[in-house]
Each structure stands twice: as structure tokens, then as C-alpha cells.
Amino acid sequence: SSELTQDPAVSVALGRTVxxxxxxxxxxxxxxxxxxxKPGQAPVLVIFHKDNRPSxxxxxxxxxxxxxxxxxxxxxxxAEDEADYYCASRDTNGNHVFGTGTKVTVL
Amino acid sequence: xxxxxxxxxxxxxPGGSLRLSCAASGFTFGNYNMNWVRQAPGxxxxxxxxxxxxxxxxxxxxxxxxxxxxxxxxxxxSLYLQMTSxxxxxxxxxxxxxxETYCTSRDCSDPVDSWGQGTLVTVSS
Numbered sequence: 593s594s595e596l597t598q599d600p601a602v603s604v605a606l607g608r609t610v611x612x613x614x615x616x617x618x619x620x621x622x623x624x625x626x627x628x629x630k631p632g633q634a635p636v637l638v639i640f641h642k643d644n645r646p647s648x649x650x651x652x653x654x655x656x657x658x659x660x661x662x663x664x665x666x667x668x669x670x671a672e673d674e675a676d677y678y679c680a681s682r683d684t685n686g687n688h689v690f691g692t693g694t695k696v697t698v699l
Numbered sequence: 700x701x702x703x704x705x706x707x708x709x710x711x712x713p714g715g716s717l718r719l720s721c722a723a724s725g726f727t728f729g730n731y732n733m734n735w736v737r738q739a740p741g742x743x744x745x746x747x748x749x750x751x752x753x754x755x756x757x758x759x760x761x762x763x764x765x766x767x768x769x770x771x772x773x774x775x776x777s778l779y780l781q782m783t784s785x786x787x788x789x790x791x792x793x794x795x796x797x798x799e800t801y802c803t804s805r806d807c808s809d810p811v812d813s814w815g816q817g818t819l820v821t822v823s824s
Binding site: 622623625627633634635636637640641644646678680685687688689690691692693 | 734743744745746749760794801803810811812813814816817
């Protein structure tokens with residue numbers, strides 16, 4: 593399957609660490625990227641090529657991957673990190689595919 | 700600064716047609732592969748179309764194949780999506796999205812790295 597599956601929602605206390613996972617058969621062959629989407633806004637790339645951050649993305653965001661699972665970790669979550677997070681990768685045809693999305697709530 | 704500005708979204712009747720546009724600035728548009736991604740209200744992201752930098756390669760998701768046509772005009776720094784035979788399930792915010800190729804000494808990947816603000820297409824009678 594080319595689907596990317598994420599937990600629908602997670603919560604994290606302010607200043608604590610949260611890990612969001614993304615499972616997909618193709619993640620062993622293609623890198624994952626992660627996109628943050630705040631309400632009413634366009635997505636923003638936060639992690640690419642497994643563990644790289646675009647300029648301007650805080651270093652509390654990090655990525656990792658093992659086998660068919662990719663992970664996004666927010667270390668020291670801030671109130672402004674509350675958002676939907678989507679993983680992305682490629683399907684067997686090489687087309688973009690997005691995960692089901694995880695809503696992160698910062699308590 | 701990379702800017703992608705979509706336009707053309709509106710209310711359209713089922714079976715109708717619409718053309719979306721994406722105006723690019725802040726980068727050499729003709730050097731980049733581009734995509735259209737949509738998001739139905741309250742739902743997740745769905746990739747629907749890809750066009751290579753020189754229009755040599757074009758791809759569609761099965762959900763739009765045969766109904767939508769993507770094309771670009773590199774001289775005008777613009778990307779387009781011609782949509783026909785629209786259905787209620789095509790109702791969504793349509794995003795223009797740029798790909799960037801990133802390489803290390805080991806390998807490369809090409810994620811979407813920039814998004815427009817989207818244009819809303821509503822298909823309803």
C-alpha cells in the first residue's frame with residue numbers, strides 16, 4: 593500500500609516532548625517530509641530529507657526514520673506548535689502522497 | 700522570497716469547468732517541478748497533479764485523471780489547472796506547491812518545499 597498512516601491526535605504539555613509517527617510501506621524506499629498546518633493557513637515544510645530543517649524552522653523540530661516508520665519530534669513544545677502535522681513521501685508510482693494528519697494540542 | 704499566489708476558485712455547478720492559476724515569483728520558475736494539492740473542508744491533503752519543469756512529464760491522481768489538465772507557461776511564471784466535469788467531491792482548497800530537489804553525498808529527495816495560500820473551489824448546485 594502507498595498510504596501513510598498517522599495517529600489522528602496527540603496532546604503534549606507545554607515545554608514537554610511529543611513524537612508524531614507516520615507509517616507506510618514505501619518509507620523504507622523514500623524519505624519522509626513533514627508539513628505543519630495551522631488553522632486557516634497553508635501548510636509549511638518543517639522537516640525534509642528525513643531530518644533536515646528549512647531555514648527559519650526552530651531546532652526543537654527534528655525528524656527520524658526507521659524502516660516503514662518516520663517520526664517528527666517536537667522537543668520542548670510551545671503554544672505556537674499547536675497545529676495539524678502531515679507527513680509526506682512518495683507512492684509506488686513516484687507521486688507525492690500525504691499522511692492522514694495528526695492534530696497536536698499543546699496543553 | 701518564494702511566493703505562490705493561486706486564483707480562479709469560485710462556486711461552480713456540477714458538470715462545470717474552471718481554470719485555476721498560480722503566479723510564481725521570487726525564484727526561477729522554469730527550473731522547478733510543480734504540483735497541485737487540494738484539501739477538502741475539514742480533511743487532509745491530497746496530491747492531484749504534477750508537471751515537470753519543462754512540461755515533459757505530467758502526472759495525475761486517479762481521482763482527477765481524464766477531467767483535469769495541468770500546464771504551465773514558464774515565460775509568464777505561471778502554473779494552471781484546467782478542471783472539467785466538476786463534481787461535488789472536487790470541492791476543496793486548491794494549493795499550488797513547488798518541489799525542491801535536495802541531495803546529499805548519498806542520495807536525493809524532492810519534497811514539496813513551498814505552498815501558496817490556496818484558492819477555494821466549491822462545486823454545488
